[in-house]
Amino acid sequence: MKVQNTGRNNIAFKGLMNNKLFLNSLEKISEHGTTFTAGVSLVMPLTIRPIAILSTPNVEKENKQYACANSICSGLIKFGMLSAIALPIENAVKKIDKNPEHFLKPDTIKKLNPNNSGIIESKSYRLGTQLMKLGTGFITAIPKSMLTIALIPIIMDKLFNHKFSEKINAQKQSSNISFKGGITDKIAKGLGKILDNSSYQKFITKHQNEEKHIAKHMSAGTDILLTTSFAIQTAKSDKIKENRKKPLIYNNLIGTAITLFGGYGIDKLICKKTQPFVEKFQQLHKDNPKLQKYIQGINIARPALIFAGIYYAILPMFSTFLAERIDKFTTSKSGVN
Numbered sequence: 001m002k003v004q005n006t007g008r009n010n011i012a013f014k015g016l017m018n019n020k021l022f023l024n025s026l027e028k029i030s031e032h033g034t035t036f037t038a039g040v041s042l043v044m045p046l047t048i049r050p051i052a053i054l055s056t057p058n059v060e061k062e063n064k065q066y067a068c069a070n071s072i073c074s075g076l077i078k079f080g081m082l083s084a085i086a087l088p089i090e091n092a093v094k095k096i097d098k099n100p101e102h103f104l105k106p107d108t109i110k111k112l113n114p115n116n117s118g119i120i121e122s123k124s125y126r127l128g129t130q131l132m133k134l135g136t137g138f139i140t141a142i143p144k145s146m147l148t149i150a151l152i153p154i155i156m157d158k159l160f161n162h163k164f165s166e167k168i169n170a171q172k173q174s175s176n177i178s179f180k181g182g183i184t185d186k187i188a189k190g191l192g193k194i195l196d197n198s199s200y201q202k203f204i205t206k207h208q209n210e211e212k213h214i215a216k217h218m219s220a221g222t223d224i225l226l227t228t229s230f231a232i233q234t235a236k237s238d239k240i241k242e243n244r245k246k247p248l249i250y251n252n253l254i255g256t257a258i259t260l261f262g263g264y265g266i267d268k269l270i271c272k273k274t275q276p277f278v279e280k281f282q283q284l285h286k287d288n289p290k291l292q293k294y295i296q297g298i299n300i301a302r303p304a305l306i307f308a309g310i311y312y313a314i315l316p317m318f319s320t321f322l323a324e325r326i327d328k329f330t331t332s333k334s335g336v337n
Contacts, residue, residue, distance in 0.1 A: 017281050026297030027290055031094050033215060033300040034086035034133050038079045040304055044312035045075030052316035059324050063247045066240070067320050069155035070248060071312075073148045078137075081144055086136040092187035093129045096195075103192035111201055120292050123208035128195055130211065130296070131204070134218040141222050145229035153239045212295075216267060216303040220260050223307075227256040246330070250323035258319070259311040266310070267303050 016022055029036045050068040096103045100119045104112075112125040119125050194200055210217070231249045234240060240248070278298065285291045 017284050023290075023294060026294040026301070029297035029301050030293040031097075032087070032090045033130065033296075033304075034082055034136050035090060036300065037137070037215075037219065037304045038082040038086070040308045041312075042075045042079035044308050045071040049312040049316050052313065053320050056317040056320045059320055062241075063244060063324050064320060065156060065160045066152065066244050066248050067251050067316070067323075069152045069159065070148065070252070071316075072155050072159075073151040074144075077144050077147045077151065081140045081147075082136060085140060086133065088184060088187055089136055089191070090133050091184050092191055093133055095184060095188045096129070096192060103188050105196050108192075108196045108201065111205070112195070118289070120289075123211045124201070124204040125195075126292065126296060127208050127211040127214055128200065128204040129191075130214045131218070132191055132194065134215060137222040138218060138225060141226040142229045145226055145233050148230065149233045149237050149239070212299045215300040216264070219303060219307055220264075223256050223260065227252050246327045247323045250326050251319050254319040254322055255311055255315050258315055259307055262310050263303065263307040267306050270302060270306065 049071045053064050053067045053071065056064060097120055100109055104119075109119060112128070113119050113122045115121075230252055234245050234249050237245070278295070282291065282295070285294065288294075
């Protein structure tokens, strides 16, 4: 007698799709995508990446220590800066989501939501607001790299007992930014003016189909700018030993390049493999007014976790090892010449 499939997998999937914690998490990620990414980028560079770097064989101890210090500083500063700057913007966008009539002109609402189905249902609106939220990572990339360079000697001193002749101000005041009551409304009105801008409307309407990929693209752009700025600041720094600069720069360049190429490829594959799950999820919650926020949460969390997994967990040993080999190769070549 043929035994039929009991559908346990479908039951399990349906259970996950209806799980309140899962749905609430997706909604929060949608509303606070930049903060979520910063949180991931805090935990992994403080734990997994340093462990992987220190475990790398056949690499000079001090090169590994500098790479660890860079990882720790980068995670701390990224979380501090993005939490201080991104969180108010995310909260302001949330206010616009709930009450667009208060912050947007009627013509803007009509243009971005021609079907009058709710502003959050508009692809162009979601693209426009995600650009605002995720853009905070891009605009803070250069100051983040400068603060990272400034803090590396301090971390080297505190963790690895490397003494430096000059005490460096860690510029802690940058993490003490406070936002008083009422500022969220002012930020929301400012963001509303951007959405009211006709040129911005044309741009987000033209590229509205990129809404599901915007988190990935913004993350890639931010990483490229951050790595470039870090390389320039490292080369100029008089607080980092001269013979440790190139391995540190190569480490970042290699890590970013492989993360971006690998991340895009893996994300495309995962998108393809999980499409049936997403389609079932959409069908199950088709009448839920928060459906688009859930989908947006998935589209933010997926690339964030993929890129972080590659950069912080898989690559550290490889990039640290290869960076030192490239440095020794280029040094020997320049010595011969």
